[in-house]
Amino acid sequence: QVQLVQSGSELKKPGASVKVSCKASGYTLTKYALNWVRQAPGQGLEWMGWINTITENPTYARAFTGRFVFSLDTSVNTAYLQISSLTAEDTAVYYCARPSLDGYNYYFDYWGQGTLVTVSS
Amino acid sequence: DIVMTQSPDSLAVSLGERATVSCKSSQTVLYSSNSKSSLAWYQQKPGQPPNLLIYWASTRESGVPDRFSGSGSGTDFTLTISSLQAEDVALYYCQQYYRTPYTFGQGTKLEI
Numbered sequence: 001q002v003q004l005v006q007s008g009s010e011l012k013k014p015g016a017s018v019k020v021s022c023k024a025s026g027y028t029l030t031k032y033a034l035n036w037v038r039q040a041p042g043q044g045l046e047w048m049g050w051i052n053t054i055t056e057n058p059t060y061a062r063a064f065t066g067r068f069v070f071s072l073d074t075s076v077n078t079a080y081l082q083i084s085s086l087t088a089e090d091t092a093v094y095y096c097a098r099p100s101l102d103g104y105n106y107y108f109d110y111w112g113q114g115t116l117v118t119v120s121s
Numbered sequence: 122d123i124v125m126t127q128s129p130d131s132l133a134v135s136l137g138e139r140a141t142v143s144c145k146s147s148q149t150v151l152y153s154s155n156s157k158s159s160l161a162w163y164q165q166k167p168g169q170p171p172n173l174l175i176y177w178a179s180t181r182e183s184g185v186p187d188r189f190s191g192s193g194s195g196t197d198f199t200l201t202i203s204s205l206q207a208e209d210v211a212l213y214y215c216q217q218y219y220r221t222p223y224t225f226g227q228g229t230k231l232e233i
Contacts (some may be wrong), residue, residue: 036222037171045163045171045214047223059223061140082165095170106218109182111170 004096004112011118017084020115021097029077031054032098033105036070036081039114040092047095050105051079086119091110093117123147123217127226133233140202144215144231149195151217160217162191162200165212165228174213175200207233 008023022034036048049060051070058070069082083090094115097108124147124203150159158178165170173182175191178198188203202209210233215226 019168044228045165045216045225047216047225049222059221097170100176105124106159107173107176108171109173111172114170 001094001096001104002110004098004110006094006096006112006115009116009118012086014087014119016086016119017082017118018086019079020083020094020117022079022081022112024077024079024098029072029074029079031102034070034072034079034096035099035108037095037097037108037111038064038092039095040089043092048081053079072112083117086117088119090117091119122222123150123220125215125217125224125226127213127215127229129229130227131230131232134202134205134231136200136207136233137204140205140209140231142200142215144198144200144212144226146191146196146198146217146219150217150219151195156179158194159217160191160193161216161218161227162189163214163216165207165214166210171214179217202231205231205233 003025005023010018012018014074030053033050035050038046048064067084071080096112098110099105100109123137126145128143142233160178162175165171174185190201192199212228214228
C-alpha cells in the first residue's frame with residue numbers, strides 16, 4: 001500500500017538548518033509529483049510548493065523562496081525539504097503530500113504523517 | 122494568488138443534523154478542459170494529516186461516507202454533511218488546484 005513516511009521531530013536553534021525526509025513506499029517516487037505543506041501551530045494549511053519528480057525541478061510558493069530547498073534521492077525513493085537560517089517563525093508541522101493522479105499535480109490523496117520542526121534557543 | 126475564504130470559522134451542529142460549510146474563491150477555478158471546478162475538501166483531526174474527502178468540487182473520494190457531499194461551481198462551493206456523526210468533529214479545509222500557488226481556505230472548525 002502507498003505510504004509516505006516522514007522523519008521525526010526536530011528541535012533546532014535559530015540560525016541552524018534542518019532537513020526533513022519523506023520516504024515513499026508502495027509506489028515509485030518518480031511516477032507522481034511531490035508537494036510540501038506547512039502548518040504552523042494552531043494555524044491552517046499553507047502550500048509551500050512542489051517538485052517534479054521526473055525532472056527534479058522544484059516550484060516554490062512566494063513565501064518559500066530563498067531558504068527552502070526541495071530535493072530527491074530516487075535511489076532510496078525519498079524526497080527532502082531543507083530549511084536554512086531557521087527562525088522561530090519556521091516552527092511548524094511540515095507535510096509531504098502526493099497527488100492522486102500520476103502526471104497531474106492536483107488534489108492530494110496521500111500525506112506523510114508530518115514532521116514537527118521546533119526552533120527555539 | 123487565488124484567495125480561498127471559508128465560512129463560518131466555526132460551527133456547532135447537533136448529532137444527526139446537517140452541517141454546511143461554504144468556500145469562496147477570489148476568481149473562478151473552473152477548468153475549461155473538463156468543465157469541472159478545481160476544488161477539493163479535506164478533513165483534519167487533531168494530530169493527523171489532512172484526509173481527502175471531495176475533489177472536482179463534488180466527487181467523493183473512495184471510502185468517504187456518503188453523508189459527505191460537495192457542490193458548487195466557479196467561485197462558490199459548499200461541503201455538506203447530511204447527518205452529523207461524532208467522528209465528524211474536525212477541521213475542514215477547501216483547496217483550489219486550478220493554479221499555483223495552490224491555496225487553502227483558513228479552515229472551519231466543526232463541533233458538536
